[in-house]
Amino acid sequence: MRIFENIKIYEMKELKKQNVAFGLLILLFFLGCKNNKQNTELASLNLLRGELQLCGNGQFGDVSFSESCSYETRKTFNLAISLLHSFEYIEAEKAFVQVIDEDPDCAMAYWGVAMSIYHGLWAPPEPSVLKKGVKLLAIAEKLPKSKKAEQYIHAIGDFYKDWETVDNQTRKELYSQKMGEMFNDYMDDTEVAIFYALALRASAIPTDKSYSKQRAAGKILQDLFQEEPNHPGIAHYIIHSYDYPELAELGLSTARRYADIAPNSAHAQHMPSHIFTRLGLWNESISTNINSASSAVCYAESIAPGSHWDEEVHAMGYLVYAYLQIGENEKANEQYAYLKSFEKIFPPNFKIAYTAAAIPARIAVENKNWEAASLLELPQIPGMEWEKFPWQQSLLHFAKALGSIHVNNLIEAENQLTLLKSFREELKDLNDSYKANQVAIQIETIEAWVEFKNGDVKRALSLMRNAAEMESMTSKHPVTPGEILPADELLADMLLKANKPIEALDAYELNLKRRPNRFNGIYGAALAAKESSNNEKAIFYFESLLDLTKDSNSDRPEIREAKEFLQPNS
Template sequence: MNRHRTTILVLLCAYAAGVSAQAHEHASHPAPEVLGSVTFATTCAASVQPRFERALALLHSFTYTEAEKGFRDVVAADPKCAIAHWGVAMSLYHQLWDAPAPADLAKGLAELDQARRLGTGSPRERAFIEAATVYYTDYEHVAPATRAKAYEQAMGDVAARFPDDPEAQIFHALALVATAPPTDRTHANQKRAADILEPLYRRYPQHPGLAHYLIHAYDSAELAPRGLDAARAYAKIAPSAPHALHMPSHVFTRLGDWNDSVASNLAARKAAHAAGDVGEELHAMDYLTYAYLQLGRDADAKRVVDDLAAMHGLGAGKFKIGYAANAMPVRYAIERRQWAEAAKLEPLPDSEPHVAAIVYWARAVGAARGKHPKDADADIAAIDASVAKLDAAGNAYWATQTRALADSARAWQLFANGKTDDAIAHLRKAADAEDAAEKLPVTPGPIVPAREQLGDLLLEAGRPADALREYKTALEGAPGRRGALTGAAQAAERSGDADAAKRYREPPSRS
């Protein structure tokens, strides 16, 4: 068997079949495909090694559909290449997004079964295959989170068995980030992952997965400053991957670097559109809308929302698509405090319960804050029904987040009905629940953090000093949010603190 290691700066034009430079020397050629530098020793035919590593580079940038095609191309060219079947299965397992659908789980398991039947590959390759099989095994009866944890432990064993293999360490680190409990505010898994990734990143600065997964490891208010180097580098490492162009904005959003977030997501949106990747395009559009609104660029945000309205046939049942497509109009209405506009929004057909609940929340808040609190009844009931569905499905994370939406909506209805103390209690409950868990990577954050809403309610209730304390806390978790800064300035001014009011009105620019 041929064992070799080939380091590539992946260039599509380097292996495209049938291209004659002489025949096209006067033609206009597209820019080379640059995905970063990946090395993965295999026992497959030498002729497929560049294609395998290209597919792996795509996988590390979560360009899943193209990665799957790439690995299948390797299988077609070398039917005995077992590790390529592993690649197909890993392309179907979107670790930081939603769990694979049953059809994809069946496909992934079939690929791994085929890899095992082939019996080819080195002990290291077979270890990767066995670890992935742990995730897919008995998927009909074992919960996704349980299988994900088992896979993380299996990859930990692979990493320990092959301590000098960078890919074993990288995939283990990704699994640690993917299985980090959202309620662990110590970020223990993320810090473990970063401890693995940082030394490797210094050795392999062009590896796309290292920069990518460091950004995910540092995607929290506590750790975001550590992610700036990786954020600045990733888009340069793999500019042909739309997700690589978007990912820096996770750090920029955490730090309130809105101009950098806009630039990142404009590039990502353009690249995703060109690639026909609707999910990635919408993901970038959601972050872009969010950043525009924080900068007060409402007209630019409107253009993005209008572009969304022109996109037909969106598969809202897919979480990444459904979340962004439902959230953008909600952000646009609520951040601008257009309550009547918010009250008229409709969730997209087939939206998941926790996604549709965002729209029900906007409608309820719009009705309550627009002086029609009775009109919020049906939407609050719809949020409660969404919570019940999530509880029944065992989706604890989103049940908690959706329950916080219900408390927030009730708070504004109670406040509109003159029950201020009860309203404050409900919003404080929502804020505490929301603060207890990290956001998931598919969203830039809550539409309006409940802690910020609590500040708004206290300010409207004539308690500016209390409001200011809540705004300060809100800004610690979400720096640079326009609503919290404006509210804090008003609260400080009404509390007689002119210096603080000036600081909040003229915060130092981060970009």
């Protein structure tokens, strides 16, 4: 009997083992199905993969993100966050994808990729990007996660959700509101506060001259910066929050720190020049943009030898602007010649289009070389589809219209005016009211100068004052160091030509308050003071012009004029 009992016990144990094994097979089958489905979903996303290309020693600042997943991927996750905070978007996505490949159940890694393709301060994302974000967050939703991770995912989800029916600005505001709720829930979490501040800044509208959201974001970040002085995101977003003439002084000390925090980021090297430009600190702007361009060249060579990255081009745009303000025409022209030598630029986007149109336009009109301005043509940039960028095209055609007016070719000026109006309508159709308004200011300006040339000074000044008022009511776009020519500076030029030097001086001084140390603003103020018989101010402004250009090799005639005036008046 005991033998049979032992056999029965043995058979029961074997059956139990078989059941366990079968259960495991069933579980593995379902997990396999789940993983296969997840892998299929991932394969459709066109995620960026590959070895990270980090020039220098890979220093991008100090970050410790609480919601990273496994211990093994934490270092890579924190690096990805650091890269994201300096807008090194390509490498940030690759780093987050490395985390996904090692830990496919890390929901926050999918959030990280969705954040890497969301460029809130720049242009609205293309539909392909929005679709990718929706798919990423759908995967993240299905994965296990903490409450805080879930809140992060739901917050950015509000930006991607309903993108086909809800406009970009509304979705940015929804994202900002959700991050605000998180900020209230986790007051002591540095990263929550930083991402909230960025979302708040990104949701600000350009026509709000109170800068309420920018000030609020800046206050949050400045308080954090005292505790974490080596955090790249804090420094970076302080600069973006204060990138306005009225606020720039608040960001100066941070601007002088950021490049040292993330020395291997081309964007981190460039960003301080936004504040330097607002304050007219041209030599500091030149230095930081030379470093930025060099870092960008290193990055481009590491991934596509012989090509040029958009961050290099972006830095070049600010370089040219700064060179022109200290009279360094030769160096500005060298940058333009260098740009025209590029055979491959990646990616061909709005930043490249802006710089490629602005550089030749600036070189011509800042020097009042009206003949050159009247002959401007869009440069042939590899891969650039100009028809996609009506605002950027308008910059060059605005300069061409001004040039045509000053060389008395009013027929061509009218042709350019017609073109500008078509750009404005195109931007209206795209629901891009900000850029449409920028082109409207250009149109008003050109119409003013056409009237002036035709002898109707009263109407010309009325139109020009309106253009200056329109421009004063709107903030600059983050991509630009400044207008091709400021409207209030052009108003001052017109007043001077209309033999109203006292009014012209007031307009030049207002322009210099908003845009310190502009070469033409200082020279114009000196000339207006001289013609107003205000010898004291004429001496001050001519001396300021010489001081502005003392370290340059400029041959501009305005400098010779300043020296000639000051010689008997010194």
